[in-house]
Amino acid sequence: xxxxxxxxxxxxxxxxxxxxxxxxxxxxxxxxxxxxxxxxxxxxxxxxxxxxxxxxxxxxxxxxxxxxxxxxxxxxxxxxxxxxxxxxxxxxxxxxxxxxxxxxxxxxxxxxxxxxxxxxxxxxxxxxxxxxxxxxxxxxxxxxxxxxxxxxxxxxxxxxxxxxxxxxxxxxxxxxxxxxxxxxxxxxxxxxxxxxxxxxxxxxxxxxxxxxxxxxxxxxxxxxxxxxxxxxxxxxxxxxxxxxxxxxxxxxxxxxxxxxxxxxxx
Amino acid sequence: xxxxxxxxxxxxxxxxxxxxxxxxxxxxxxxxxxxxxxxxxxxxxxxxxxxxxxxxxxxxxxxxxxxxxxxxxxxxxxxxxxxxxxxxxxxxxxxxxxxxxxxxxxxxxxxxxxxxxxxxxxxxxxxxxxxxxxxxxxxxxxxxxxxxxxxxxxxxxxxxxxxxxxxxxxxxxxxxxxxxxxxxxxxxxxxxxxxxxxxxxxxxxxxxxxxxxxxxxxxxxxxxxxxxxxxxxxxxxxxxxxxxxxxxxxxxxxxxxxxxxxxxxx
Numbered sequence: 001x002x003x004x005x006x007x008x009x010x011x012x013x014x015x016x017x018x019x020x021x022x023x024x025x026x027x028x029x030x031x032x033x034x035x036x037x038x039x040x041x042x043x044x045x046x047x048x049x050x051x052x053x054x055x056x057x058x059x060x061x062x063x064x065x066x067x068x069x070x071x072x073x074x075x076x077x078x079x080x081x082x083x084x085x086x087x088x089x090x091x092x093x094x095x096x097x098x099x100x101x102x103x104x105x106x107x108x109x110x111x112x113x114x115x116x117x118x119x120x121x122x123x124x125x126x127x128x129x130x131x132x133x134x135x136x137x138x139x140x141x142x143x144x145x146x147x148x149x150x151x152x153x154x155x156x157x158x159x160x161x162x163x164x165x166x167x168x169x170x171x172x173x174x175x176x177x178x179x180x181x182x183x184x185x186x187x188x189x190x191x192x193x194x195x196x197x198x199x200x201x202x203x204x205x206x207x208x209x210x211x212x213x214x215x216x217x218x219x220x221x222x223x224x225x226x227x228x229x230x231x232x233x234x235x236x237x238x239x240x241x242x243x244x245x246x247x248x249x250x251x252x253x254x255x256x257x258x259x260x261x262x263x264x265x266x
Numbered sequence: 267x268x269x270x271x272x273x274x275x276x277x278x279x280x281x282x283x284x285x286x287x288x289x290x291x292x293x294x295x296x297x298x299x300x301x302x303x304x305x306x307x308x309x310x311x312x313x314x315x316x317x318x319x320x321x322x323x324x325x326x327x328x329x330x331x332x333x334x335x336x337x338x339x340x341x342x343x344x345x346x347x348x349x350x351x352x353x354x355x356x357x358x359x360x361x362x363x364x365x366x367x368x369x370x371x372x373x374x375x376x377x378x379x380x381x382x383x384x385x386x387x388x389x390x391x392x393x394x395x396x397x398x399x400x401x402x403x404x405x406x407x408x409x410x411x412x413x414x415x416x417x418x419x420x421x422x423x424x425x426x427x428x429x430x431x432x433x434x435x436x437x438x439x440x441x442x443x444x445x446x447x448x449x450x451x452x453x454x455x456x457x458x459x460x461x462x463x464x465x466x467x468x469x470x471x472x473x474x475x476x477x478x479x480x481x482x483x484x485x486x487x488x489x490x491x492x493x494x495x496x497x498x499x500x501x502x503x504x505x506x507x508x509x510x511x512x513x514x515x516x517x518x519x520x521x522x523x524x525x526x527x528x529x530x531x532x
Binding site for chain 2: 154157158161162176177178179182187188189190191192193194195196197198199200201202203204205206207208209212
């Protein structure tokens with residue numbers, strides 16, 4: 001089973017990775033991993049964590065955090081005073097995007113699928129929050145942002161997105177991070193085709209994979225560490241202890257049992 | 267009826283627009299127009315035409331040309347060796363986009379709806395041309411560009427576009443200029459929702475109105491004039507003489523009787 005982990009080197013013939021050093025790698029679900037010299041090229045450095053917990057290197061200080069940081073800032077180009085929409089906002093990435101948008105002086109509208117998640121989003125400082133399962137989406141978006149959205153960070157796709165695009169402002173920016181509503185489809189869903197809206201509103205829409213910014217991760221990690229220490233970025237982790245409990249932690253990803261990043265520790 | 271025209275000033279109280287000067291304005295379908303001082307602010311300068319026909323200021327040297335020039339170059343960011351797809355390629359804008367792409371060292375694939383139009387596209391230097399009414403679109407795109415497209419200049423929309431996106435390369439750029447297949451719909455058409463493709467291929471998709479670059483038109487006009495003089499850009503105009511024939515010229519826009527820019531002269 002694939003998975004990213006933080007590991008301690010307990011035996012080594014490589015001067016780059018001496019015994020006792022800590023590495024971040026996509027080693028999969030393993031207690032011990034033997035890595036050849038060639039594979040060792042793919043072992044990543046750990047960010048500068050100072051006194052932050054190591055687990056953050058898999059979440060807010062890792063791929064999750066960099067996805068929010070670069071995917072939002074680079075593609076949405078938020079400016080102070082902009083109005084930002086985030087769906088799947090209680091997810092590990094969405095919750096960070098909303099907080100980053102607040103740091104940048106934006107008004108942030110988020111939605112999630114349970115009232116508890118919505119309550120947490122308010123605690124994080126989201127300006128407007130709604131449970132999308134309990135509202136008429138178009139009315140809720142209109143109420144939350146009567147003048148429309150400058151930025152939209154999309155985790156959901158299809159019908160949600162087709163509706164949200166109608167509430168974008170001229171020259172709005174859309175960053176496509178995920179399409180949760182589509183992943184399980186065997187074929188692409190049919191929905192209102194959005195190009196006429198993208199044309200009429202002169203929107204810029206872009207999809208991304210965070211690895212395109214891998215050469216710049218150290219830059220993002222540094223800023224994220226600073227924000228965490230300043231209390232501007234809050235995070236949740238659901239920590240499961242013991243490798244043998246890994247399957248339960250995994251199932252938790254799908255039944256909503258986890259909040260924030262799911263972490264398994266030895 | 268709205269319409270852009272080139273007019274000669276025959277009486278004037280404005281030092282900016284002396285008698286005998288020529289202006290470009292959205293005066294509508296009129297033989298004579300009385301313009302107040304305030305309205306005169308909206309009267310545009312004529313580009314530097316040297317010995318090119320004045321009618322070009324309404325086409326290749328006007329809004330049509332600038333739409334192709336800025337809408338393609340700014341949003342698609344073509345690089346030498348890129349493969350470019352243009353639909354509605356025999357239209358006034360599409361035919362220019364294809365030629366500009368050739369000037370920039372790209373391989374250009376265009377499609378149109380009649381064999382005559384396709385023949386003209388080959389004369390213009392398009393590398394691959396097909397009549398989209400006579401082919402399976404996906405197969406034709408695959409045959410024309412087995413490795414996919416870096417750039418796509420879209421005039422059509424909906425099902426055509428949904429299919430074309432499947433043939434984009436990673437990091438492809440899509441410039442949305444028009445959505446001809448949608449304009450007459452009362453509601454947005456439903457088609458395969460494209461965000462999953464945009465995500466997976468990390469595409470950048472942007473809609474535009476050429477007026478956003480109005481402050482830079484002089485720059486585009488200068489380059490376009492140079493290309494026309496060098497024979498690198500060819501154009502067609504369908505010229506109708508006499509204002510009373512204007513309705514026929516207008517109907518010609520819809521029944522395919524015109525090729526290139528439709529011009530009515532006094």
